[in-house]
Amino acid sequence: MAESLDPRLTPARPDIADIRLRGRVTAERFVAAAPRRVVAPAAPLRRAPSAEAGLDTEALLGDAVDLYAEQGGFAFVQLVRDGYVGYLPADCLGPAAPEPTHRVTAVRTFLYPEPDLKRPVRAHLSLGARLVVTGEAGAYFETPGGYVFARHCAPLAQHEPDYAATAERLAGIPYLWGGRTSLGLDCSGLVQLCLDAAGLPCPRDADMQERGLGRALPLALDGLRRGDFVFWRGHVGLMRDSETLIHANGHHMAVAAEPLAGAVARIRENSFGAVTGIRRL
Template sequence: MLDLSDPRLVPARPEIADIRLRGRVDAARYVVGEARSVVVPAAPLTRAPRFDAGLETEAVMGDAVTFYGADEGFAFVQLAHDGYVGYLPEAALGPVGGPTHRVTALRSFLYPGPDLKLPATGYLTLGARVQVQDSVGDFHRLATGGFVFAGHCTAADVLEPDYAGTAERLVGTPYLWGGRTSLGLDCSGLVQLCLALAGIAAPRDADQQERGLGEPLAPDVDGLRRGDVVFWRGHVGLMLDATRLIHANGHHMAVAVEPLAEAVARIREKSFGPVTSIRRLNPSAAS
């Protein structure tokens, strides 16, 4: 049964809802969702069917979604990997594919042909999943169109278990509220992306991650280690070792590394208050 406790994860709006919610929520009509896939490099997911509605999160190429309906160019969807609900540009969706490869470079350009001298038509972000039809020289031909440099990809099932190390690769990436690509990240987007590349499913927002990830440590723990996750009310970061934190944050407006003690003092005084918990992930959660 669908959980109605978190509105961010409930596929229902006054005009349309998942048929499984009939009798539990009010909607003008109830529909059976259809499986679709994101076929553009990245697309904004908004709370309302307007581009000015504010960025909730982003979907990237290869993300699976459940499609409920479209109106005036926007599709009402639920993202498969974290359950987030909202509106994507309808043009961002296509038929379900079978991703064969994943992008491992921070960004890789798309080309109209297998030639680096051709004008790029777009880019793919770290973690985007693509379906490779065949290879021509040093390039993969994609089922969605275009070519990507083969050296920037790996098989879709190859993992990057050092998720703190993945976060280090993203140092300097600009802060973007709702961002989930290597062009811009927010705090929980950074954590979700890095864990996904390690094969660990994570919710989208910091409060959801605090409830759903790992096991809590004692609040006075002095044995922090690489990969521990530190939470504030509305913020999250990863430990690189016993003393250093990496996080996407509005103070630096970027993914940055700083001593945990400095971050704790500043955040307590200026923004999110005290640390609410520290959680340790079980390495066996990767699959």
């Protein structure tokens, strides 16, 4: 019998699977992944090869991707960042090289055709997008796709010291199921984007984060610190301070800060039930 694996993290279909899964899953053929990189500002990763399929997550410009198959304009891939498997639009992918050198640190910035703020923008770029900087032109970085205001970027090795501060900067961003850009975020996408800015690896979904982030604390709401994570079954937020939760949520339809006690009572009554875990990095 085939091994039970999380389908969200397992690059396998009945017709094709990662060669590293030989002996663990059943497939018609096994192939080695082809390295690719996201060349669009953002790319939706869906659970099926259709624009009508549900959005599971998003990949950002510069994200590394393992490609297994292409068909009908969609690519069957696994994201290198967190292992998530699904379908990206094939035209959002390009060669794996060159590797990015910088990342966007502003909540959102623009890509210009020339180093001139009066020019029509080519695209917007989210916090966390990766850039290949090839030169400088005054106040702008030159990249293969255009010019980006340099002070909105930082070298990849430079990280944010306080991931809770990043969450505070994202307050008001609309809620989007599967979103992990500054145009829209879900609860676990917010956590992942903030930890990524701090240079810390993070799984994609709330249940994965509850199992994999830091260390578990007792299920008590007193004694919490800035940066602690509070989990429900299917939801997560992080603490701004000992009494205030920041989370992307469907009640506010936005990233919002609110008293933890009020959030716990409302969530218990209306949606996800009781708190299931508290973790600290």
